[in-house]
Amino acid sequence: MxxxxxxxxxxxxxxxxxxxxxxxxxxxxxxxxxxxxxxxxxxxxxxxxxxxxxxxGSADPVAIELRRQQLAELLTMRRYMATIANNVNQVARHFNTTSEIGSEAAQTFREVREFSVKALAVIEDLTP
Structure with a gap:
């Protein structure tokens, strides 16, 4: 029917x-x-x-603006994730050459944890 x-x-x-x-x-x-x-x-x-x-989809201007904001947030997160990944690679390269963990490693790993929590929150908000 x-x-x-x-x-x-x-x-x-x-x-x-x-x-x-x-x-x-x-x-x-x-x-x-x-x-x-x-x-x-x-x-x-x-x-x-x-x-x-x-x-x-919906031609509702509010829905379109919300999608635009969500996309902008995801793109910002992607750039930040690339920066963090670069920092992790630098820490790994330093450790592989010197067998020492530098002082900036702890800060990098804190950023990884914080970003993970934020990313999961954003993904949960986007999930229908």
Whole structure:
């Protein structure tokens, strides 16, 4: 029953499209296409409807701004993680050449722990 309801909703949406319909060609692997077929069967929507919904999602400006902020936060975390990884490599290189752990090693490992806690918190917030 819900499949027919979804189809009707999609047809109504198609009638509301302003202007002429545009066609887009999409390339995907066989595995991705199989997943799309499965979603079509589960939802009763066409591949086109699923892809439009996935691509455009919510046109809500608040949701779009939230996604933009989340992406910016993830990119900042990625840069910080690269910096920490570089510091860990320097500590390892120093230890391998001198067999000594430098004083900055403790600070680097504290940063690793702190970053791990923050990263996990952010990931948990992003998980639906």
């Amino acid at each position: 819900s499949e027919k309801k979804n189809e009707r909703a999609w047809r109504r949406r198609r009638k509301r499209i302003e202007g002429t319909t545009q066609y887009v060609r999409v390339s995907m692997s066989e595995v991705e296409r199989a997943q799309l077929y499965k979603m079509e069967r589960e939802t009763g929507l066409s591949a086109s409807a699923l892809m439009v919904q996935a691509a455009l």
